[in-house]
Amino acid sequence: MQSNVQRKRSGCVGVLFAVFCVAGAGILQAQQSSWQMHDTGLGLHEDEGANKGWVQLESSRQIHVQARRAQTVELQFVIQDGLHINAHQPHSPYLIPTTLTLSAPAGVHVLGVEYPQAKDYRFDFSPKDALSVYTGSLRIAVRLRAQPGAFSLPASLRYQACDNHMCNPPKIFTFTLHGVAQ
Amino acid sequence: MRRNALVILGLVVGITLMLWSGVMAYRERRAALMQAPQSVALVPEAGSADTVDAASSDPNSPQAQGLPDMRGKLAPGFSLKTPDGKTVALSDYKGKAVLINFWATWCAPCKLEMPWLIDLQKQYAAQGFTVLGVSEDDPPFEQVGTFAQKMGVNYPVVVANDAVNRAYGNVDGLPTSYYIGRDGKIVAETAGLISKDDIEANIKKILATKG
Numbered sequence: 001m002q003s004n005v006q007r008k009r010s011g012c013v014g015v016l017f018a019v020f021c022v023a024g025a026g027i028l029q030a031q032q033s034s035w036q037m038h039d040t041g042l043g044l045h046e047d048e049g050a051n052k053g054w055v056q057l058e059s060s061r062q063i064h065v066q067a068r069r070a071q072t073v074e075l076q077f078v079i080q081d082g083l084h085i086n087a088h089q090p091h092s093p094y095l096i097p098t099t100l101t102l103s104a105p106a107g108v109h110v111l112g113v114e115y116p117q118a119k120d121y122r123f124d125f126s127p128k129d130a131l132s133v134y135t136g137s138l139r140i141a142v143r144l145r146a147q148p149g150a151f152s153l154p155a156s157l158r159y160q161a162c163d164n165h166m167c168n169p170p171k172i173f174t175f176t177l178h179g180v181a182q
Numbered sequence: 183m184r185r186n187a188l189v190i191l192g193l194v195v196g197i198t199l200m201l202w203s204g205v206m207a208y209r210e211r212r213a214a215l216m217q218a219p220q221s222v223a224l225v226p227e228a229g230s231a232d233t234v235d236a237a238s239s240d241p242n243s244p245q246a247q248g249l250p251d252m253r254g255k256l257a258p259g260f261s262l263k264t265p266d267g268k269t270v271a272l273s274d275y276k277g278k279a280v281l282i283n284f285w286a287t288w289c290a291p292c293k294l295e296m297p298w299l300i301d302l303q304k305q306y307a308a309q310g311f312t313v314l315g316v317s318e319d320d321p322p323f324e325q326v327g328t329f330a331q332k333m334g335v336n337y338p339v340v341v342a343n344d345a346v347n348r349a350y351g352n353v354d355g356l357p358t359s360y361y362i363g364r365d366g367k368i369v370a371e372t373a374g375l376i377s378k379d380d381i382e383a384n385i386k387k388i389l390a391t392k393g
Contacts, residue, residue: 094287094329126294160288166247166355166374167289169318 053173054080054161055138067148067181070111075100075177077138077157083168084133085159087118091132096160096170100140103154107147108179114141123164146181153177244373249351249358252371257282257362258349262316262340265327270340272314279311279388280362281381282350284342286318287329289356291375296333298378302385303337309389310364315339316346318356359384363391 059076079085086095104110116139120130144153155177160170245251257280261271272280283299285292299313315337317326323341330339347353350360361370361384369391370384 094325095290096288123290123294129290129294131290162290164375165291166357167286167291168355170288 063179083161087132088115098159111143247373260346265323277393282360284358292357313337364393
């Protein structure tokens with residue numbers, strides 16, 4: 001009788017194990033599918049897991065600021081070699097400006113965003129037409145004030161990258177800054 | 183009792199190992215993708231039309247941009263709207279040589295080649311040739327019309343949709359052009375800005391085809 005109970009228990013454990021295996025495999029598969037969907041390049045959005053972007057955040061996502069004081073946090077981005085992205089204020093209204101957007105949570109106040117000086121870029125085919133662009137490293141300064149405590153600051157960088165022959169579609173790179181104000 | 187505890191312990195260790203190996207594999211794939219080169223290479227700016235045609239083995243070819251080699255295939259048909267709402271179908275140009283040019287108002291290289299396309303349209307229209315501009319802009323589409331008018335565009339311009347993008351190999355980089363012969367077959371395809379001479383050479387090829 002006791003042996004039967006033990007066998008039943010072992011059977012239940014076995015079934016549970018199988019369920020866990022299937023669920024685990026399902027979760028991993030779902031994670032990979034989600035990543036692959038981002039990677040198709042069909043959508044405009046990318047995120048920290050997408051890896052398809054032409055601009056990456058190089059500086060830390062962890063920020064430390066003094067509480068209740070206006071602070072400047074510098075975000076450093078890297079633009080892929082050989083590419084340029086439009087300045088925040090491009091020369092033509094048709095060109096897509098590089099824009100950083102921050103969604104400040106309660107207790108955090110974004111006072112302003114400062115973009116660096118852009119460079120003029122001329123195509124070999126048309127030296128007289130200049131574009132105002134960023135290349136290489138891009139530092140954007142965010143001025144903010146935060147109440148004491150930890151906070152998360154979701155951000156997105158909209159940009160449109162080209163080289164001297166081809167333009168890639170506009171992209172929105174989303175990321176989250178994790179801050180502590182003391 | 184002790185046996186059950188051992189089974190449960192084994193179970194926990196097994197699940198942990200399985201999840202750990204899965205996560206590690208996922209991270210490795212991500213890292214591999216990070217290191218993979220991005221598709222930004224371009225068609226060479228100089229060279230003959232033959233160079234453009236022989237691009238399939240070139241790392242800078244449209245195929246290297248992720249576009250399928252559609253040469254020799256019938257151009258996928260479509261029916262698209264102009265910025266002011268009129269419908270234009272590819273079949274409207276049956277028997278003509280057509281250059282389908284994917285572009286956008288935010289694409290500086292596209293803007294550079296536009297005056298060349300305008301000149302070539304003027305030069306070859308009488309021989310049964312047309313450029314058909316397909317804009318990849320997002321709404322509002324009025325800006326597409328305004329932009330084209332400002333540039334002096336003398337050929338029809340329509341606005342792309344997902345179906346046409348898919349049909350033409352998920353057009354991503356701009357400009358991208360398909361050269362369609364009078365028989366409706368794709369003769370050449372280019373990704374990125376090429377010289378006016380190369381564009382003209384491809385136009386001559388499609389004009390030489392028979393309907």
